[in-house]
């Protein structure tokens with residue numbers, strides 16, 4: 001049942017109580033955001049501002065929304081992926097917290113695109129078809145690797161109409177969220193959707209960036225034989241020295257039992273790879289879009305497609321081999337599991353909240369370009385997280401500070 005509640009589009013408002021429990025559960029693991037929320041309630045740094053967010057609608061995102069709302073913002077949230085929405089959370093946001101929420105899990109294309117008009121993300125919608133609204137925008141933040149790449153390209157071409165802070169570039173974001181969050185939750189999504197044993201399997205990972213590194217070490221921990229494919233010589237070398245086999249995808253395709261793409265690139269698994277894969281190979285994507293696996297080619301090669309179990313589509317090929325696609329090629333850590341654990345989203349979203357405050361404070365003074373997260377915000381998030389974890393660290397003595405900043409002493 002699709003319900004419009006106070007301007008929102010959510011599946012079922014009766015799920016709100018269940019959603020609130022999930023939001024509260026995540027909050028237990030999000031102490032940094034909790035501290036920011038307390039301060040925002042007092043300081044009201046976002047008062048009078050309208051804030052639109054396009055994010056996976058999960059219990060962690062709900063905690064970010066509540067923090068921004070506590071800061072005084074008037075909020076609207078839409079889903080950034082039709083399979084990642086938690087309907088109960090969406091209902092709680094819409095009906096308990098008056099956050100305008102447009103998110104229904106598994107929604108068809110029309111419903112998914114309806115709140116955003118043309119299906120691109122918020123930034124591209126604004127730049128393409130809502131240009132009249134651009135002068136009202138003070139600035140934006142970007143959460144993902146792929147998004148930052150696109151926004152930098154827009155800035156380079158002089159078409160970015162307002163400043164953006166690249167939250168993804170904060171150390172307290174990508175070192176933890178991409179590596180530990182996606183690493184663990186991707187494994188979780190694969191196991192939940194297939195119940196496959198990883199020990200002894202050949203586990204092929206395309207891309208050895210932050211996500212790939214996290215995923216590789218976790219797959220290894222499960223006893224898998226991990227193979228890495230890369231296009232970047234330094235990353236490939238790092239993978240080899242971290243103890244992984246590095247192969248071209250053309251060769252890896254022949255030996256892999258499980259394939260996961262985490263590159264942000266297109267057609268990383270392509271027709272020629274499907275043609276040589278083993279019977280029973282499992283294909284998953286945890287990169288940004290469902291374009292990392294060439295689904296059109298897979299469809300064309302298949303003589304039949306059926307659901308083998310929820311979230312697992314069996315593609316039968318002409319020679320009888322079967323390939324199993326997880327979560328329709330969308331992000332498996334969200335489609336098959338619950339996305340990143342709250343403890344890592346705590347840091348990513350603390351950056352989001354503090355960067356929203358930074359943009360509000362510096363309204364009109366920032367240029368139309370992509371900014372890194374200010375270093376003091378990054379270290380503040382790390383400091384608060386350590387504090388919340390009960391971990392104390394050393395500080396430099398005066399002698400050490402002098403020594404480290406001097407070029408005359410030492411050697």
Ligand SMILES: NC(=O)c1ccc[n+]([C@@H]2O[C@H](COP(=O)([O-])OP(=O)(O)OC[C@H]3O[C@@H](n4cnc5c(N)ncnc54)[C@H](O)[C@@H]3O)[C@@H](O)[C@H]2O)c1
Nearest residue numbers: 145146207209210211230231232262263264265286287288
């Ligand atoms: N599933 C999630 O929740 C989640 C979370 C964070 C990031 N991501 C996405 O995961 C992707 C990777 O993120 P990251 O932070 O690791 O980025 P990254 O830039 O650190 O790593 C990407 C790596 O892929 C490699 N690569 C590019 N094309 C390739 C190809 N054709 N074959 C093999 N390797 C290739 C690059 O050389 C690079 O090393 C991005 O699309 C990002 O948006 C997803």
